Amino acid sequence: MANLDMEQHSSENEEIKSKKRARDNAKILKQLAMEEEPENEVLIDEEPKKKKKKKKKDAKVKSEEEEDKVEEEEEKDGDKAVATTENGIMTNEAFELLGLSDNTFKSIKEMGFQRMTQIQAKAIPALLMGKDVLGAARTGSGKTLAFLIPAVELLYHVRFTPRNGTGVMVICPTRELAIQSYGVAKELLKYHSQTVGKLIGGENRKKETEILQKGVNLLVATPGRLLDHLQNTDGFVYKNLKFLVMDEADRILEQNFEEDMKKIIKLLPKTRQTSLFSATQTSKVEDLARVSLASPVYIDVDEGRKEVTNEGLEQGYIVVPSAKRLLFLLTFLKKFQGKKKIMVFFSTVKSTKFHTELCRYISIDCLEIRGGIDQSKRTATFFQFIKAETGILLCTNVAARGLDIPHVDWIVQYDPPDDPTEYIHRVGRTARGEGAKGKALLVLTPDELQFIQYLNAAKIPVYEHEFEEGKLLNAQEFLEKTVSENYALHQSAIEAYKTFISGYDSHSMKDVFNARQLDLKDVAASFGFTSPPKVPLKIDREGGYKSKREPVNKYNRDRGRGRGGRAGGKTKFERY
Numbered sequence: 001m002a003n004l005d006m007e008q009h010s011s012e013n014e015e016i017k018s019k020k021r022a023r024d025n026a027k028i029l030k031q032l033a034m035e036e037e038p039e040n041e042v043l044i045d046e047e048p049k050k051k052k053k054k055k056k057k058d059a060k061v062k063s064e065e066e067e068d069k070v071e072e073e074e075e076k077d078g079d080k081a082v083a084t085t086e087n088g089i090m091t092n093e094a095f096e097l098l099g100l101s102d103n104t105f106k107s108i109k110e111m112g113f114q115r116m117t118q119i120q121a122k123a124i125p126a127l128l129m130g131k132d133v134l135g136a137a138r139t140g141s142g143k144t145l146a147f148l149i150p151a152v153e154l155l156y157h158v159r160f161t162p163r164n165g166t167g168v169m170v171i172c173p174t175r176e177l178a179i180q181s182y183g184v185a186k187e188l189l190k191y192h193s194q195t196v197g198k199l200i201g202g203e204n205r206k207k208e209t210e211i212l213q214k215g216v217n218l219l220v221a222t223p224g225r226l227l228d229h230l231q232n233t234d235g236f237v238y239k240n241l242k243f244l245v246m247d248e249a250d251r252i253l254e255q256n257f258e259e260d261m262k263k264i265i266k267l268l269p270k271t272r273q274t275s276l277f278s279a280t281q282t283s284k285v286e287d288l289a290r291v292s293l294a295s296p297v298y299i300d301v302d303e304g305r306k307e308v309t310n311e312g313l314e315q316g317y318i319v320v321p322s323a324k325r326l327l328f329l330l331t332f333l334k335k336f337q338g339k340k341k342i343m344v345f346f347s348t349v350k351s352t353k354f355h356t357e358l359c360r361y362i363s364i365d366c367l368e369i370r371g372g373i374d375q376s377k378r379t380a381t382f383f384q385f386i387k388a389e390t391g392i393l394l395c396t397n398v399a400a401r402g403l404d405i406p407h408v409d410w411i412v413q414y415d416p417p418d419d420p421t422e423y424i425h426r427v428g429r430t431a432r433g434e435g436a437k438g439k440a441l442l443v444l445t446p447d448e449l450q451f452i453q454y455l456n457a458a459k460i461p462v463y464e465h466e467f468e469e470g471k472l473l474n475a476q477e478f479l480e481k482t483v484s485e486n487y488a489l490h491q492s493a494i495e496a497y498k499t500f501i502s503g504y505d506s507h508s509m510k511d512v513f514n515a516r517q518l519d520l521k522d523v524a525a526s527f528g529f530t531s532p533p534k535v536p537l538k539i540d541r542e543g544g545y546k547s548k549r550e551p552v553n554k555y556n557r558d559r560g561r562g563r564g565g566r567a568g569g570k571t572k573f574e575r576y
């Protein structure tokens with residue numbers, strides 16, 4: 001009888017405990033879903049440390065009202081400065097001065113542009129004269145029009161018709177960038193008779209073949225699909241090619257595109273104009289320029305600038321212990337959900353997938369762009385995020401280059417970039433165009449802090465945000481329970497954890513990002529595990545592992561040029 005009593009008592013206890021657990025979970029879920037604000041709302045100073053200090057000092061001598069006025073004026077001055085200082089992207093030169101065809105000029109006017117950006121003012125006249133150009137200018141400074149305007153003018157003046165086939169080819173490293181550049185080309189050709197088309201991986205090959213056979217005068221393409229059509233599509237006329245553009249040339253010449261690019265260039269007519277553009281250059285771009293461009297014009301509008309990133313960009317970093325990373329991310333997203341437009345970068349496809357699934361599971365609304373998703377879905381997501389006023393996009397580096405998404409408030413680099421070059425392109429998704437502003441946040445663990453020195457050496461100014469553990473959501477236990485009890489999420493977390501570690505191990509800057517220094521228990525905690533899952537990890541903890549990526553000294557060599565180089569390479573997991 002006594003035993004029975006005890007059993008009954010303990011099962012009652014269990015029931016009470018489980019009810020309490022359920023209540024706690026519901027509370028956390030509610031917090032995460034924003035129905036209830038956490039006690040301590042402010043997670044991150046919207047202004048990094050240095051600037052905040054200055055403001056405090058000023059506040060001692062000025063009344064709040066006076067300070068508001070000063071701030072307003074400073075803001076106005078800042079806007080003016082972007083438009084008129086030497087460091088700004090704009091010139092006072094009007095497009096009218098270029099003597100363009102009426103139809104091209106009409107389109108530019110309809111796009112709302114009157115004055116040229118610096119890269120446009122320098123590159124367009126040279127390209128119109130038929131010169132080869134190697135063009136460098138910071139992210140978001142109008143490089144697309146710098147090569148597309150001369151491309152359209154050339155097609156018009158040579159009077160290309162569909163029967164002549166392709167006269168201009170623009171090669172882009174990612175599908176979304178190709179879609180975007182195709183859109184700009186289409187706008188520019190609106191009043192012309194010349195045709196425009198795109199070839200991108202993941203789209204219907206047969207449809208592309210039909211379009212090519214009809215004749216595409218201006219073709220925008222990604223390398224793999226372009227090579228496929230060059231080799232296999234009857235009726236694709238490219239013997240009349242007059243102008244080849246490589247956008248994001250340094251990326252296109254990295255290891256995983258290099259072979260395709262060599263084959264493409266071999267197949268194309270040799271007598272043509274060629275031009276390479278990017279915000280960052282590597283020795284490979286310069287080598288290619290030397291061997292394949294005919295007395296090229298080198299244009300680097302930002303040479304000698306104190307900073308390589310945009311004036312309107314406020315860049316910060318925060319040092320978060322490895323085990324707290326996930327909590328930090330979720331607290332950050334929760335704070336800004338529905339209020340800001342945010343892009344979060346991850347190092348691998350599987351990690352992006354897991355974090356998207358987890359966010360959605362706990363009612364943080366988000367979109368994702370990464371490899372392994374059907375292209376039509378990827379394209380729809382891309383346009384959805386372009387149109388959105390606020391929202392969260394989780395992505396791999398597939399979204400790091402070239403994408404022109406309006407009004408992004410925050411770029412969060414949750415997983416660190418491979419090097420300063422990758423950093424520059426990622427943060428370049430905000431503060432784009434004339435006078436634009438944006439914020440960037442780099443999340444580092446205490447072991448990775450040395451990366452800041454590399455950023456400073458590459459002329460990238462970053463300020464520290466203070467990390468305050470007490471302001472994180474108190475949800476670790478809840479997350480661990482969620483991941484362990486949900487089979488699909490659990491499997492996804494394992495894949496994410498595995499690829500995060502192999503991704504980390506393939507880092508080119510091994511003196512900063514060393515997989516052998518990772519505390520696997522802490523890493524596991526940031527994927528919602530109580531202890532590291534028992535999975536085979538392809539890293540040699542003793543030090544015998546050889547990464548396929550080039551080592552860090554490759555980067556050091558390029559660093560002196562002030563434009564970061566990066567080591568590319570195929571790895572055992574999918575980065576994009």
Ligand SMILES: Nc1ncnc2c1ncn2[C@@H]1O[C@H](COP(=O)(O)OP(=O)(O)OP(=O)(O)O)[C@@H](O)[C@H]1O
Pocket residue numbers: 113114115116117120137138139140141142143144145278279401402403404428432433434
């Ligand atoms: N002359 C101009 N005046 C005002 N805005 C412009 C002008 N030219 C381009 N822009 C705008 O500036 C933004 C950035 O242009 P674009 O996408 O060409 O940048 P980019 O230099 O190619 O950047 P990235 O290096 O990131 O690829 C776009 O929104 C574009 O419409």
